[in-house]
Amino acid sequence: xxxxxxxxxxxxxxxxxxxxxISLNFLLIRMVPGxxxxxxxxxxxxxxxxxxxxxxxxxxxxxxxLVQLKTYLVNTLSLxxxxxxxxxxxxxxxxxxxxxxxxxxxGAAFIxxxxxxxxxxxxAGSRPGSKVDVAIQFVSVALYSVPVFWIGLMLILxxxxxxxxxxxxxxxxxxxxxxxxxxxxxxLLLPMITLSLFYIAVxxxxxxxxxxxxxxxxxxxxxKSKGLPSAFILRKHVLPNAILPVVTxxxxxxxxxxxxxxxxxxxxxxxxxxxxxxxxxVQRDYNMLLGVFLVTATMVVLLNLVADVLYVVVxxxxxxxx
Amino acid sequence: xxYFYSVPRSVLTFCGFNWQIANGAGIIALLxxxxxxxxxxxxxxxxxxxxxxxxxxxxxxxxxGTDMLGRDVLSGVIYGAQSSLLVGLASAxxxxxxxxxxGAFAGYYGGIVDDILMRFTEFLQTMPGLALALVLVAVLGxxxxxxxxxxxxxxxxxxxxxxxxxxxxxRGREFVLxxxxxxQRNTKIIxxxxxxxxxxxIVSTASxxxxxxxxxxxTISFLGLGDTTRMSWGMMIGNAQGQLREAWWMxxxxxxxxxxxxxxxxxxxxxxxxxxxxxxxxxx
Numbered sequence: 001x002x003x004x005x006x007x008x009x010x011x012x013x014x015x016x017x018x019x020x021x022i023s024l025n026f027l028l029i030r031m032v033p034g035x036x037x038x039x040x041x042x043x044x045x046x047x048x049x050x051x052x053x054x055x056x057x058x059x060x061x062x063x064x065x066l067v068q069l070k071t072y073l074v075n076t077l078s079l080x081x082x083x084x085x086x087x088x089x090x091x092x093x094x095x096x097x098x099x100x101x102x103x104x105x106x107g108a109a110f111i112x113x114x115x116x117x118x119x120x121x122x123x124a125g126s127r128p129g130s131k132v133d134v135a136i137q138f139v140s141v142a143l144y145s146v147p148v149f150w151i152g153l154m155l156i157l158x159x160x161x162x163x164x165x166x167x168x169x170x171x172x173x174x175x176x177x178x179x180x181x182x183x184x185x186x187x188l189l190l191p192m193i194t195l196s197l198f199y200i201a202v203x204x205x206x207x208x209x210x211x212x213x214x215x216x217x218x219x220x221x222x223x224k225s226k227g228l229p230s231a232f233i234l235r236k237h238v239l240p241n242a243i244l245p246v247v248t249x250x251x252x253x254x255x256x257x258x259x260x261x262x263x264x265x266x267x268x269x270x271x272x273x274x275x276x277x278x279x280x281x282v283q284r285d286y287n288m289l290l291g292v293f294l295v296t297a298t299m300v301v302l303l304n305l306v307a308d309v310l311y312v313v314v315x316x317x318x319x320x321x322x
Numbered sequence: 323x324x325y326f327y328s329v330p331r332s333v334l335t336f337c338g339f340n341w342q343i344a345n346g347a348g349i350i351a352l353l354x355x356x357x358x359x360x361x362x363x364x365x366x367x368x369x370x371x372x373x374x375x376x377x378x379x380x381x382x383x384x385x386x387g388t389d390m391l392g393r394d395v396l397s398g399v400i401y402g403a404q405s406s407l408l409v410g411l412a413s414a415x416x417x418x419x420x421x422x423x424x425g426a427f428a429g430y431y432g433g434i435v436d437d438i439l440m441r442f443t444e445f446l447q448t449m450p451g452l453a454l455a456l457v458l459v460a461v462l463g464x465x466x467x468x469x470x471x472x473x474x475x476x477x478x479x480x481x482x483x484x485x486x487x488x489x490x491x492x493r494g495r496e497f498v499l500x501x502x503x504x505x506q507r508n509t510k511i512i513x514x515x516x517x518x519x520x521x522x523x524i525v526s527t528a529s530x531x532x533x534x535x536x537x538x539x540x541t542i543s544f545l546g547l548g549d550t551t552r553m554s555w556g557m558m559i560g561n562a563q564g565q566l567r568e569a570w571w572m573x574x575x576x577x578x579x580x581x582x583x584x585x586x587x588x589x590x591x592x593x594x595x596x597x598x599x600x601x602x603x604x605x606x
Contacts, residue, residue, distance in 0.1 A: 020445050056483055141592065145584040147537055149544050150577035153566060157574075245555045259450030263541055267563075277453070281460050281547060288458060296453050304448060318508045 014305045019073065023296045026072045032286060036040055036317045037061050039286050041085050081291040086283055091291035095273055101171060102272030105191055105265070107258040113196035114250050116245065117203025124204065125211030125242070126234055136204060143201035149263040152194040156267070161189060166190050169269035191268040195261055199253070206249055211241040217241075229262070252305035255300030342593030343461040346529075349586025357403040366394040368401035368553040379571045387476065387571040390564065395572060397580050398558050405554035406583060409466065413473035414531035418524065420474065421481025425521075426512050429489025440486070443479040451476040455538055466549040469542055473535045481527060482537050488520035526595040533587035540580055555580045 032039045037056045056062055063071070075082070081091040124136035140291065160168035172179030172187045179187070215238055223233045258274070265274035277292035279285075356363060363382075366372040375392040376386050386395040428439040455472040462468030491496055493516075501511045543556030544549045550557065555576035562572030 017445060019450060022451075024449075026458060029462055033463070141588055142585065145533070145581060145588045147540055147556075147577065147580050147584070149541060149556075150573070150580060153559065153563065154577070157566055157570055198528055255448075256450055259453040262453060262456065265544065266545065277456075278545060281456060281545070284460070286460075289460065293457050296450050297448075300448055300450055306417055 003312065006312065008310050014301050016182050017301045018298060019210075021294060022073055022076045022299070023069065025076075025294055026069050028293075029286055029290055049101070074295070081294070082287045084285055084288040084291075085286040086280075087288065092290050094276065094288070095295050098271060098273045098276050101270060102258065102265070102274060104175055105188065105195065105270055105272060106254075106261055107187055108192045109195040109199070109261075110250075110257055112192055113199035114203055115246070116196070116201040118207045118246055120200070121204040121207025122211055122239065122242070123247070125208035125215070126238070127266055128212050128215075133208075137208070138212060140201045140204040140208075143197045143204075147195060148194060148198060148260060149267055151197060152191070152264055152267040155190050155194060160244075171271060173271075191264050191270050194267070195257065195264045198260070199250075199257070202253070203246065203250060206246045210246050211238060214238050214242040246305055248311045251310060252304060254307070255303040258296050258299050342596070343587045346586045346593055348589070349582060350590060353403055353407060353583055356400055360401050360404055360526065364394075364397040364400040366397040368397055370397070372397070376565075377570050378569075379575075386575045387569070389558075389572050390565055390569070395558075395575055398553055399555070399576055401553040402555040402558060402576060402579065403547075404489055405466070405543075405552045406536045406539065406580070409473070410536040412580060413470045413535040413539075414528060416470065416474040417478040417531055417535075418481050418528055420478040422485050422517070422524070424478070425482035425485025426489055426517065429486040430493065430512055430516070431509065432490075432493070436486070439482070442476040443482050446476070446479040447483075449476070450519030452538060452541060456542065456545070456547060458464070459542055464506075464547060464549055466552055469539055469548055472528040472542075473538050476538075477531060478533065479526070481531070484523055485520055488523065489516055492516045492519055515567070526591045529591035529594065531589050533584045533591070536580070536587070537584060 001029075025283065029039065035054045041055055060069065079092060081095070082271055083089070084091050087094065120136050120139070124133040126174075127133050156168045159166045165186050166189055168190070171185060172183045220233060220237055225236050261272060262274040262278055264270065265272045266278045269275070273292050273295060277289060277296070280288035280292060360368075365385075371392045372394040373381075373384055373388050375388060375390050377388040377392075379385065379387040379395075381387060384394055384396070384604060386399065388394055389398070424439055425441070428436040455476045458472035459468055462471060486542030498511065498515055499516050503581050506515075539548065540554065540559075543554045544560040545559055546557070548554060548557060558576040559573045559580075562569065562576075565572055
């Protein structure tokens, strides 16, 4: 019962966040200098008086601001994200079409960075102060400092342009082709690694700290004084307790991968919503841009919700604090 | 988190702490020197067509080569330090000041003020930072100040939460209670009693804020959304993207400069965090 209460409280919070995000979106489009009607029309030459007047009517732009906000909230919540007058399509339809590519890229990057980061972090944390530990920590600091878009270009330079091992752009699905699994993976590899590097650094840090932390608790000391072999202690006593917080922390950060994929998708011509957002930015297609931003923020909110709930499910010791 | 720094203490004292702060500070000092002394140091102007286009590195008179218009890459890297430093310091400074004001307010007054302010920071922290910064720059228009404003907006919230936590724990301490009993004004208590005691963790966060601001600025410029009237590393890399195959040096060297700068700031922040009172605050 307490758990149900917790979950519904979290759901309520997520819903409130979503309304806040939509209101922020509303605010953003009105921050653009100029008449919102011409902004929505795409500031293009086709914005003749009749057209602008029609947009003003559709979006209720002649109404008071609060009424406009209500219209916008109702429209957005009923999944009407408006129309991209630049691309002549429905905003939501195009986003949904592009979403799978982004989910594939960010999902792969999430799993890859988690596996690599946690493994390295555990190796470092189980021998604190050793040469291996110092080396892994150095790698972590270096990966943390490398600009994502630049390392992406460098990987293209080395592995695509010089060595010709991997393709530099696209997914393999271009021109209506259906690529084989291997071909798709070869397209996925470079963008996935590029997007992962920063998070590998973060997860190394988290896992290392967590392992060192657990190693100093009483039950580990007890296991040591019982004379258990250290590999056994690590596997049976330390890891189960150390990995949990890392995985849940990681789930909390997963949403931000989507934000990070904007630059990566742009560099690798990956046809996801990050690149869609970038194109909208460059072309000042505000309806599309805010649609992409809204979907990205919604994904973050939902992933946080999942992480919050998972956290309690996997670790019964957590108090259900509101 | 506590044990993280206390365990390898022996390692830290002889190579970690001094090594990190020394190198980090050295890199930042070099960056500042290059940024302030750009015009005497730089062999050519940032935008000057100084030679034949697409000269490779180690060409006579062009150590790092030239770009597709014949501009000197080394000069571009030197002038680019100015934008990075300016944006990094301005937006980190603004974010920290804003964070301190909001955090102090929330932590000192508590109650409903605290509730509202903290829900707001929570909301901002949930937003995907880079995406929001990009949208804000697009909305505000491409100038260096809209980049600064955008980065400030997406980065002040964690500072506010940090300061709030410090203020909450200081609020019940004897010297604060004494000041209240003595009838000091709230602003005076906040400024003279509590703030000096709450600033410890800010020091290492500050360095981290500068580095993430520089990184965000370079991403914005790389995507071609920044201030195109100022030379910046991100912009150089973005412009050179199409020439990657023929002229790698145009994108490699600005990137190296960026990487070394961020590395310096990360080391500095980590070194400060590991030493002394701010031990609990690491780069994450």
